[in-house]
Amino acid sequence: MNLLRWVLIKNLKSHAGEEVEIRGWLYNQRSSGKVRFLILRDGTGLVQCVLTKEEAPGLFDLAGEITQESSLKLTGTVREEPRAPMGVELSVTGIELISRAEPYPITLKDHGVDFLADRRHLWIRSPRQAAILRIRSTVEQACRDFLNSRDFVLADAPIITPNACEGTSTLFEINYHDSRAYLSQSGQLYNEATAMALGRVYCFGPTFRAEKSKTRRHLMEFWMLEAEAAFLDYEDNIKLQEDLVYHLVQTVLERHRDDLRLLKRDISKLEAVSLPFPRLSYTEAVSLLNEKGHSFQWGDDFGAPDETVISESYSSPVFVHRFPAKIKAFYMEPDPKNPEVILGADLIAPEGYGEIIGGSQRISDLSLLERKIKEHNLPVDQFQWYLDLRRFGSVPHSGFGLGIERTVAWICGIEHVRESIPFPRTLYRMHP
């Protein structure tokens, strides 16, 4: 397929003075009697196309019939135009209407959340939503590029699982040919197995949580990048995570200036992110909270408001490490200096976006892991395969999981994670 027959709107600048064809949808049009302005979008950007009645009366009248979101091919001469936001305009020489749209429900005026969510399949056409989805694509690509460049192998984890991975969160149950199965909440345990096979691995796919969480940070179905590496210790793991997150921010800053501006993102807040990220032990975080007048007991887990208070003290994401073992997952390695806490850390995004990474060194000792499984009241027989990883050449290893939607929401500076995925699944909504 020859894609050079028409030009993408984002590339129009390099065709100044040429006659080109563009293909897309009508975003809006304005007219003032003898001049008509068509704003065309093609997924890569918006461009204003100009027609005058004097020069082309036939085209001028045809253009007036074109409704919002009609699809069309336009030919015209690319002209540098300082008045245009894009810097270029198209002087129209030809119009081919492909399909005239019915009256389009999503006008250029304000709409409510419910109205837009019911029409998510159309809402994603709006410039703001398209910008977010382009940035999401880049974030996902940058995750893969980063890990591939560090010799990680993509090893996909199953989505259908026979039991809870961590035993903590609520799972969606499915009927697996008359036996019970669940949608995966994490690929982590499988990652540990593939890491023992391949050394450094990651999986990247959807994960499912059935908790009835109803906040701007929660989805029922969200995407998680999970990495796991043999011989990686707690400290190596932290360094890997901060390098990754820094890389994501820099990549978006490099490639998406225009999109960030369209989103009205305060770019200086992203530019302020720097290495190394601050590190705060759980115990220090508790003190910080108490200093700031938030009463908090050592041993409790942080709530969303606590995370926000912690994040507000830093301009980069902040690691909170060495949580009490009893509020974290069973597989996390105890700190040899204080077995009450674990060798793991959560990475909390700035500006109150919440936890974007959870990671830890994993227990490599067979008998300790067996004991922890029993302490957490998990079915030991279901975990025999997982315990095998400690029976046959166990090594210290570490890993983490990064939530894509929260990361994208933070980088884009948007209010709610539902806009950071094409079709969000929230507590009371799974259509369209």
Add this chain to the structure above:
RNA sequence: UCCUCGAUAGCUCAACGGUAGAGCAACCGGCUGUUAACCGGUAGGUUGCAGGUUCGAAUCCUGCUCGAGGAGCCA
């Protein structure tokens, strides 16, 4: 599951016990440079559903449905 808020024209909202209204969208007309263009006109309603109070209910009360924000839970 709990707390708070909301539901009126296609959309965003107003009217808060006394004739249901505006802006935008749609439709008709006007205007050479507009940036959510603007100007004039037309049409558009079982006020979420079911009861109740009242001479009279969009408005007050009760229940329900749907949704939003938050808490808990979780990432």
